[in-house]
Structure formats: structure tokens, C-alpha cells
Amino acid sequence: MERKNYLPVLTALEQFVSYAMKFRLNRETPSGETRVHQISGIRLVYLGGESCRQTFSEGEDLGSKRICDVPELLVTLFYDRSFVERGRKKCKKVSRSVATNSVNLSTPQGLIRELKKMLPSLVNGLFDEFYASKLEDSKDAEEVKSEVIALEDDSFSLDCIGKAPQSFSKKVQTLTQELYQIPYVSETSFTLGTQRKFWIVVDDRGQRIIDKRDICILTSAISLINRKKVPIDFSDTLMTKTFEEMEQKLPEIREEIQRFLFSKERKQLESGIYPLIFAPSAVGTLFHEALAGHMLSGRYIAEGISTVFKSKIGKQIATDGFMEALKGLEIWDCPRDEEMLASYRYDMEGSSSQDVLLIDRGKVLAYLHNKNSAARLGLPNNGHSLAGRFIDMVRLNNGDIPNAYCPEPRVSNLKVVGHDTVSLDEIKQTCFEQFGYYFWVESKSGAVLVDSGTFELQIESLVKVYPDGSKEYFHGGKFSANLTDFLDAIGVVSDYYGRCQGFCGAESGWVPTEESAPAMAIYGVNWIPDDLPEPDILVNLKRDKHPSEEQVEQGFEY
Structure with a gap:
């Protein structure tokens, strides 16, 4: 297999670190004295990526293309000065992070040229911040000491990403044609491909690491028009570590599309409280968004953004009648589980990742940390500093300026493990006996207000299931409550597990995640329905549909 060597990039980064540590800047101090200024430390994080995508639309293969991301570079400078005040030794610290992106960063020569051009301004800005800051501001630059990891040169050669197997691509192409043959389907498009993000971390201590995440992605988009001439769109993304795993999940994709086709005449379910069975995808989304992904972020806790679990390490938070469901659960984040989608060995500060038991049967044991949050809270770092980007443009004074986003504690592979579980069939039977039905809830998206703990679980469609197996479909909406109400609403945990993959968004960008949950x-x-879409009289059923003359066997009901 073809390989790509990033050793020249590493060498360029290491050369610049050596140059920056020797760089001296003459500038005035606040007292007006001209002095030589020199940084105390530096860390460089190089973020690159590429993707290979093949698109199929209405039974046609539209071809493939390979795309290389524009490299991003995060430069963090450090300075500290020790002094004695009233007989006590003190240390004032400051750090400054600046990000840049450019195609020039793709070559070693361009990389060094860009960095050397930036350095005087960066150092000057670092000392501006030092002289303007107070001693108590040093907490923002604190970092726990970590092991120096120096990988061998051959670690910086990576296999190139490849296309999907032709046999699987043909199955996806056939699926788009099969869907387009349905009379009320107006458009269908699938994109199949692989995506890679990789990062290289170098610092003045001799740190040199590289890590990557490779993901196979299948995105689907279907548009149909129901009998009321209301356009209804379906979109979904399936992510796996390998195409073999994705091909095994093809029946699940078909099943999800079939549910969508059945629900084309959806009704609106009025607001209220109903008997629900949250599928593993909904449970995973709930615990990711409302708990582990944000509420247990060491950065959010250190900065006072998240307060629900502040100062709760080692404490039992689940009591009778309050978060009681947590008594029967373990909540883990496992970046070291290589069978799961979002695994990694080293985070974007160069720290080794660790599997972390966050909550054990109601007792809070850990937060997700980077070097700064661990230092501020006086806890061990567990290597969860990640980002999906380092730079973005923000609007200021009618102009766009670049803004740097540093890696922060992020969730990766979330595992919710239940104890004292019962069978899913038993739960369904109990619902039938008590209510005569239940709602099966699937979800892959939600949002949380971290400061208050209010959470909304977004639902595209609800499925009402009756004892005879018949189903009724309803239009989407959301379940809304604060975290404690959601946890208190959990009645029984099943022994039926599933896994769900997706992307988690935050200030530092989008990162892949996976949840395993029962x-x-x-x-x-409370259920809050979305408004039904208004009929659009301008939409007509497509009359110029010309599917391929070679018809495929139809496997969908409609």
C-alpha cells in the first residue's frame, strides 16, 4: 500500500522550535527600559487531513475525487518569571496561542518561512500580555507536567487512505437507483468515502508525536413529496472504522430509510408525557450531550461554566429520588478502545490518552481533562485535549479576522454500562400492560445549556408501537427537560445494547464520537412537537424522471 511520509514536516517543526527558543526580541518594559525578551517554552500542533469521496445520484456514478485539507497550525508560546514578594517566592505565567492556515504549510520550506515571519509579532504579543496581566491570571497558563513522548522517525509514515471496494460501491449505486424508481421520490444522492484527520505535536521539551483518525463515511439524502404535495427530506450519516463494517450495516440503513418512507404521511403528536423506550442511539445522545460530553468537561468546570458536578469528585451524587438511575450505571470515556470509531493514542497536546471511568454507580470519579484544566483543578491529566479546527473567521468591525481555537477536553468513545438490567421484551410487555402502547425513540442529535443543565433531545420522527406489532408514525419534535429530570425519568435499563456514531460540536470544532449504550x-x-410543514402548492411531482433503462429489483415498500 502507498504511504505518505510526514517526517519532513516533523523536521521543519523541530527546527523552528529550536530557532524560536533562541530568538531574542529587544523591546521596552512598562518602565521604559529596553530589555532582551525570550520565551520560556513553545508547543506546535500541526493539523492536516484528506478525504476521498465517490458520489452516486439516482442510479448514476458521478465519479470520485480526492481532497486535501489546507493545513492548520496552532502555535502556543509560554513565558514565566519567578520573583520574591514579601519573603515568598511567586511565579507569574502567561501563554499565547495563535493559529494560521495556508497551503504554504504543506511543504517544509513554506512551513518554516511562514513561522519565522510570524515569530516577532507572536513574541511581542506574548510580552504585551505578560505586562498587562495580573498574578492571578497565571491560572490560564498553568499546565500539569507530563511525560515526554518522542516517537521514532518511522512512526511519521502513514498509509494513504483508499476508496471503498468496488463491490460495495456498486451496492450503494444500486440503492440510489432503487429509491429513485419510487414514484414520489424526487431526488436521491449518496456520498461514500473515507476521511482522515492527523496531528503532529512538537514542543521545546523534545515531544514529537503523530496520531490520526480514519473514518469511513456514507451520507444519504432523499427528497420525496407526499400526497399533500409537502416536500419531506431525509438525510443521515453512517460512520464506521472500516468498509467491511459499513457493508454489514447496510441492512440497518435500508431499515431506517424504510421507516422514513412509511412515515411520509406523518401526523403531529400533541405535547405531553408518554411512555417511551429510548433506543441505544437516544440514550447515547442523552448521556453524551447532557452529561459526559460537556457537563463533565474539566475546562467548563474550571471556568465555572458547568456547575452541576463542580467539587463532586469522590462524592455520591445519586440518592433515592434524585438522579437515582445513576446508581445502576457506569459511564466511561474510552479513547483507547481501538474497536470504536473515535479512538486515539495521543491527544493534541501530546499527552497519552486514558480510558476514564467518569461516574461509577452514582459516584463522580473523574472529569475529562487537558493540561490546563487538570492543573487548575489539581487533578491528573487524562489526555482528552482535542479539536476539529484551530482557526475560524469571526466578524469584527465590519471585517473578518482569524480567531484561534485551542484543543479542549472532548469526549471520544462514550460507554454507558448498566447493572441490574432487564430484557427489552420485558420492558415492552410492561408498557403494553400499563399503557397499551409505547413510543420507540431514536435520536442522534441534542443540545445542552451547560450553565443550567437544560437539555433538548431532537427527534425527527416518533414511532408508536401497539401490542399487535402495528406502528403509527408522527412528525418530529423534541424532548425538553433539565438533566436531573431526564435522569429521574429513567425507569428501567435494558440488556439490549447498541452503538451510535456522530460528530460532536463545540467551540473547538467538530470531532467524531461513538456511544455504546443500552x-x-x-x-x-415532556414532548414538544415541531410544526407540521405547510403544503407548498408550487411543488409538483417530478414528471421528467428518467431512471436508467436497466431497472433494479425493488426492495422497498411504499
């Missing part, structure tokens, strides 16, 4: 019975959270 289905759970829920009762007590």
Missing part, C-alpha cells in the same frame, strides 16, 4: 424505559419528560 435501551431504557423513560417516563416523565
